[in-house]
Amino acid sequence: MSWAGKILRVNLTTGEVKSEPLNMEWARAYLGSRGLATKYLTSEIDPKVDPLSTENKIIWSTGPLTGTMASTGGRYTVVTKGPLTGAIACSNSGGYWGAELKMAGWDMVIFEGASPRPVFLYIEDDKVELRDAAHLWGKSVWETEGTLKKELQDPLVRVSCIGKAGEQQVLFAAVVNDLHRAAGRSGVGAVMGAKNLKAIAVRGTQGVGNIADPKEFMKVTFEKKKVLADNAVTGQGLPAYGTQVLMNVINEVGALPTRNHRDSQFEGAKDISAEAMAVPRKTDGKPHLVTNQACFGCTIACGRISKIDEKHFSVENKPQYWGASGGLEYEAAWALGAANGVNDLEVLQYANLLCNEEGMDPISFGATVGAVMELYEMGVLTKEQLGIEAPFGSARALAYFAEITARGEGFGKEIGQGSKRLTAKYGHPDLTMSVKGQEFPAYDARGIQGMGLAYATSNRGACHLRGYTVASEVLGIPVKTDPLTADGKPELVKAFQDATAVFDSAGICIFTSFAWTLSDVQPQVAAACGAEFTMDNLNTIGERIWNMERDFNNQAGFTAQDDMLPKRLLTEGAKSGPAKGLTSKLGEMLPKYYEARGWDANGQLKPETRTRLGL
Structure with missing residues (x-):
């Protein structure tokens, strides 16, 4: 089955x-x-x-x-x-x-x-x-x-x-x-x-057998591939531009966190966007982007294969980085770029290559560097401690930090602990842009209110892949909601979180959800696994998974106090763009979210919720 x-x-x-x-x-x-x-x-x-x-x-x-x-x-x-x-x-x-x-x-x-x-x-x-x-x-x-x-x-x-x-x-x-x-x-x-x-x-040479209804599975998967191909995002935008298509879009809506969330728009966004990756460079006349690439069985092919400028300072004497390799995704380009005020596309690619080569999360790495650069500009960290001058916008500092963090040398060891531990050590814990110790991805919670609630309540710490309300609030998928209001967001976040748990658990990519809803996944799961996997059953499974993760965290010592955003997002209004003057309305949304989840005021599962979900 x-x-x-x-x-x-x-x-x-x-x-x-x-x-x-x-x-x-x-x-x-x-x-x-x-x-x-x-x-x-x-x-x-x-x-x-x-x-x-x-x-x-x-x-x-x-x-x-x-x-x-x-x-x-x-x-x-x-x-x-x-x-x-x-x-x-x-x-x-x-x-x-x-x-x-x-x-x-x-x-x-x-x-x-x-x-x-x-x-x-x-x-x-x-x-x-x-x-x-x-x-x-x-x-x-x-x-x-x-x-x-x-x-x-x-x-x-x-x-x-x-x-x-x-x-x-x-x-x-x-x-x-x-x-x-x-x-x-x-x-x-x-x-x-x-x-x-x-x-x-x-x-593996055995293939995958045991499909419950092979004929129906072939029919329904063919139909659903057509849905992906006919969709503007999964059939056109992602294959052509990858996730980087979002850089200019999110910047325009005023939700691109910049310089450790001090700003919500980046003046250099166009220089590190999908469009910039596709046009020929002035230095050698070749585009950064070589081609797109797909994972196993994927009909979207959003992956990027890129080639760095061989004369760029970061690789001028390092031919091992001159070939085509994995290119920038939106989250990495944001974390290495806008989060640090760096608009040098080539250095972002270099830092990204080091993250791939030595196995580091570019989101947490880049966001931690953002905190380091802010501490440097405040005079808390010095050139002597860091090994380099490190103001916001320094491409050389970014390249250097990627090298020493990957190798575990010097101040790289401190960066490797993440921003929560680093900012606490140097006396400014409010400067970590994280939830439960995990750094934010590329959306400002003031300009996209639902994402603030999604970050705060994510079971694995701040995350965009656990409830991507950007789809609804910015792109209008599956329905358009207002990114600047808190109205309806608790229910929206819960729905996205539960559905995402099903997509993940089925073994398919969350990017299909730009075109598919759960009603597109259900017939595929039912044909593969059996008729018991109805819409009602899948909805319950998604909710069960979310609550199981929450329950583990509660037993590990997490409480309602950990469903919190950094002070900056709750007290400092966005400086520009559509969200100018706005802060996150988390306090308004959280109690309603707990209620929708069937949790008590302390964020714990109520007995009836536990019983209903069989936990």
Whole structure:
């Protein structure tokens, strides 16, 4: 029934690897990927465990549509307790790795304990081995993948691994696959590093069987691919411009956080936009963007492949960065660019390459640099401490910080702790633009009110992928709402959060939701998994997953006080644009959101909510 029906359990402490049947009762209640892996994790660890201790576990998980012919069915998630936040961490990635694990016959891999020495896991269908990774330790993501493909004599093996950032437990270290696709947020790579786990190399030749109704599945997936192709965003905008199409759009609506959220519009946005990536450079006459790229089974192809200017100061003596490689997505371009006041497209690409190469989340990295630059301009941090002059707008400082953070050198070690710890250490905790310790992505909560509530209540800390109300508030998908008002936002945020949990857990990309609603996903899930997956059932599953994550966080020690935005967004009005003078109306929205969720005033699940959702 579209699940492989078995999971791998790997005890890194003892070296034991064993197969277990998938808990099908849980699969029906939590679907797969994000939901199912979180159910396993929360059932097996103490919510108060230290994320970097041997008692924490980390899970790689696919969904029932992963590896199938459903469009974008290549997603997988990495679920653990996150070191950046201390909350549930669930980080999603595309590329080809997820589909490969499913085609090897596995729904998920659970790692427990910690290895006494560096290891990697090799999966070839039913053959599974833990192998020595001493020769891989210290290597970058790119070197690790290349070495393993050569060593295993298989160019088609897929690798999910960490670079130096994960080894050194940078708290926003990512897990990277296919060179530049990443389970990027919340520090999942640091947990991997703490366990001495360098990589998972997988080769699957079994395909995905067990589709409940193959004829219906073929028919409905074909129909839904046409919906994506005919949509202006998924059929035209994203293939042509990628997520970077948003840079000028969000700037114009006055919601592009700039210089650590001091401003909400960036005068240099046009220089680092999708349009700028597509036009020839003045220096060499070649465009930054080479082509677009798709993940497994994807009919959207929003990925960017870019080429840096070889004469740019950041790479002038570094030919290893001259080739075409993973290009800028909107969130990375914002975090490395507008968040720091930097409008040099080439340096953004260079910093982004380092994040891919060594496995770092560019959002948390860039946003932390924004806090560093503000502390520098205030005179709190000095050139002597940082190793460089670091005012807002300094491209050279950005490049330097990317290098020393990736390598764990000098002040890079402090940046690697994230902005919450860094700003607290230097006496200005209000300057971290984060929720639950995770840095904001690229939308100002004053100019897009629903996103402020989505950030504050996100179970994994500030996040745009847990309730992307930008779709409704800015783009009018599926209905247009006013970004400057709090009216109706609690209900809107809840609806987006619950639906997103289903998309993630099915094993498909959230970008399909620009064209699809849950009513487009439901017939695909039903044809793959069985008729029991009705609209009502999927809505309940989404809500169940959200509340399970919330319940774990509450048990870990989070309270209603943690559903909070930085003081700057609550007290300082936006300086320009449509939201000029506005602050976030979080205080107005939060009680209504709790009520819509069935939580008490302390943000805890009410007994009747727990009963209704079977938690």
